[in-house]
Amino acid sequence: MMESGPLTGPVPTDGSADGTHPRPAELSGVPAKPNPGTANPSNGDIDGTFWRRFTFRRPLVALILQRLGLSVGLLFAVSLMISGGIEALPGDFATTYLGQSATPQAVENIRKDLGLDKPWSERYLSWLGGAVQGDFGTSWASKNSVGEQISKRLGNSLFLAFFAALVSVPLAVGLGMLAVQFRNRLPDKIINVVSLAAISLPEFFVGYLLIMFFAVQYGVATFPATVYDSMTLTERLSAIALPVATLVLVVLAHMMRMTRAAILNVMSSAYVETAELKGLSMFRIIARHAAPNAVAPVINVIALNLAYLVVGVVVVEVVFVYPGMGQYMVDAVTVRDMPVVQACGLIFAAFYIFLNMAADILAIIANPRLRHPR
């Protein structure tokens, strides 16, 4: 309060241009913190630009807008990095595509064919322009439209990830609470050891283990997990049972350990100790005192793990020969089909970034203290 009194003065506005448009959120550096000095308490009028007034009246909405803008900016930077990185790294696609023995003329032709002879900035801009409208160009290998393929496969991948999340989230939170309630006793130790082991298992090992037992030995599940358009929902669900189980096992341990750590963090705070010393029962402490404060970190944990799930589908799809994005991307990487790799990379990154952003925003909504940094 002392250093930011009314002396800082209003920011001069010329009314027309500056005052009517909010600044793009990613450009507005720090003014998320409402400055008490700019508020004039006598008539409730606030000086400054529109954005600054907005942050003062609606700090929450402003923060969320800021995060949104930040994510869009980040996504843009990522697209630039993927595209620029591909360009900067050594390796010529035309020669890789044709093999070592290609004649210079053939290399030249194919470069022209793929549009590699144009300058990079021009290619990037046209690619980005298309990507925004969902057009990712054509695949080098199959000459099909990448966007069309992705629209088919993205749904499959999301279908898989959605059911994995549906099973794993309640299970993880429940087990995490159980581990906290019995902490340092037998159930907690068992959960701890099992989850430590589960974290260390590679996804493909879990997948093949499940296939070996449930599909080959007992024949209760189907492998490979192929889905096609004419399948009914129940058929689809039975086809993805094993992939979902694999994803759940992989993500469950992470989520549960993080949930346990988040709740324990709350449990070691002073007011819980007070409750303990008052003689309240363990259950009451967890339900009444710890849980409301643990909601924010737990929501955060869930969102972070969903982001992990989106990437985890890559390996699981390859193991189960499931027609999703991950399989598409891995196939494209092995034949160096760059338009496909670029598009898949961008979409995976987009999901990852926006889930992380959702985690951020949910944490801000759940914990008012985060709204006023420092």
Added chain:
Amino acid sequence: MNLRSIPFSAWIGIAGIAIAIFCALFAPMIAPFGERDVVGDVWLPPGGDFLLGTDNLGRDLLSRLIYGARTTIFVALAATVLSFSLGMLLSFTAAVVGGFTDQLFSRFNDLMMAIPTLIFALVVLAVLPQHLWILILVMAVLDSTRVFRIGRAVALDVAVMEFVEAARLRGEGSLWIIFREILPNTLSPLLAEFGLRFAFSILFLSTLSFLGLGIQPPAADWGGMVKDNKDGIIFGISAALVPGAAIATLAICVNLVVDWLMKRTSSLKGGRGDA
């Protein structure tokens, strides 16, 4: 610290790691057959001459497993050491120098971390030629982002201490402060992180090899061996599960040791002991 204070679970971990390293070091001596020798029929069951059976080309599975320990551990270790050197050097520089350098490094790090590691690796490996050192370098750079984040947080805690200020006032350079003042005081939390990164490296390398982008055949490597033998699964042949189990066991062993190291560091800090 005495040997008695090491818990049983950590001993299991240490023993497992020791066995794996022993296999890696003395592979040519203990392996019954050569790494690339075709010695029998395809997918023979375990038993007889071949303790674990043979793989999809009729090579002895046990021998390949032992040689595979060599490749897997070497590459994972090299990537981890490299990522640590890189991540710690950059993070300590950022913490000590501060200002614009810190902002530049941190923001770039945020950008790198905004792309999931596996996806990033897939994009990069799609472009680069397939060499072992390129694989190690890519793994190291991607992993160093995590090291950077932790290293910077730890170093910032230390950088504001009195002895660092004293060194600054003495007129020591940034390099002295990084290596003589900050590094010795941050080693113990970073050691646990090293183990964690190593376990992650093993899993990451195996995943890449499994996807066909890691170590290239005919060199034996655990992830690649799973890929080679995966078609046998449908016929009930468990050859693919053996290297998978080896990866899992090694990763579990490393994690057991890390778990103990972490508990030790957190109890040194004087927590309530239940975290």
